[in-house]
Amino acid sequence: MVHVLYIEDESEIGSWVKKDLTDRGYEVTWLKSGEDADKYVSNVDIVILDVMLPGLDGFSIGKRIKKEKQDLPVLMLSARTAVEDKLEGLGFADDYLTKPFHPDELTARMEVLLRRFQKNDDVLEIGHLQVHTKDMKIMDQRDGREILLTGKQYNLFNYFIRHLNQILTKEQLYEGVWGETYIEGDKTLMVHIRYLRAKIEENPAKPTIIETIRGIGYRVKI
Structure with a gap:
């Protein structure tokens, strides 16, 4: 599970961002100031950092984090839209997102940074599976066996991989994989997911991957 260090002093914004990220499958540590940030940087995968904070501002905290751990991605948040502020933030941070923002955009930017900083970004471990994303080879780590999928199963699983940690509706999945509009009551997607689970899940009756x-x-x- 991806661990996010989120630093935001505004309670209303902080609450909904933390809830949204938690609902999407991330582990979130939320701080209202950056004073104790250095206690967490070695145990998190990404930092989301507001500029306007009590005490040290986000720019100062972000520079300190980057100095301590250069390979930890930092995403700045700010209501400031001036080019000078963005340039200052991007002078050390890896991305800069202005408020207000849509949670989907925040998540998308996070995923881009996580992929960029992933030490081996062509291999994912999902439960007992090892997924080689460049060639979509799926290995069962329990016995070293390669799991072979049909064309449509491959396309379906690949769509999930490209949208990790996101809740996908039936409509999104059907349109993304089949390229057609989903019709309520159509069992095609459900059948393909059942067959895909039969190949990749330890217990298809109690799925933990899909x-x-x-x-x-x-x-x-993940």
Whole structure:
């Protein structure tokens, strides 16, 4: 699970961002100032940092974090839209997002940074699976066996991999994989997911890789 260090002093914004990220499958540590940030940087995968903070501002904290751990991605948040502020932030940070922002955009930018900084970004470990993303080879780490998929199963699983940690609706999945509009009641997607689970899950009756999000759709998370 990806661990996010989120530093934001505004309670209302902080609450909904933390809830949204948690709902998407991230582990979130939320601080209202950067005073104790150095206690967490060695145990997190990404930092989301607001500029306007009590005490040391986000720019100072971000520079300190980067000095301590250069390979830790830092995403700055700010209501400031001036070019000078963006340039100052991007002078050390890896991305800069202005408020207000849509949670989907925040997540998308995070995922780009996580992929960029991933030490071996062509291999993912999801449960007992090892997924080689460049050639989509799927290995069962328990016995070293390669799991072979049909063309459509491959396309479906690849779509999940490209949208890790995101809850995907049936409509999104069907349109993304089949390229057609989903018709309510169509069982095609459900059947393909059942067959895909039979190949990749330890116990297809109790799936842990392709999660069912009741009333919404499905998710694959790491």
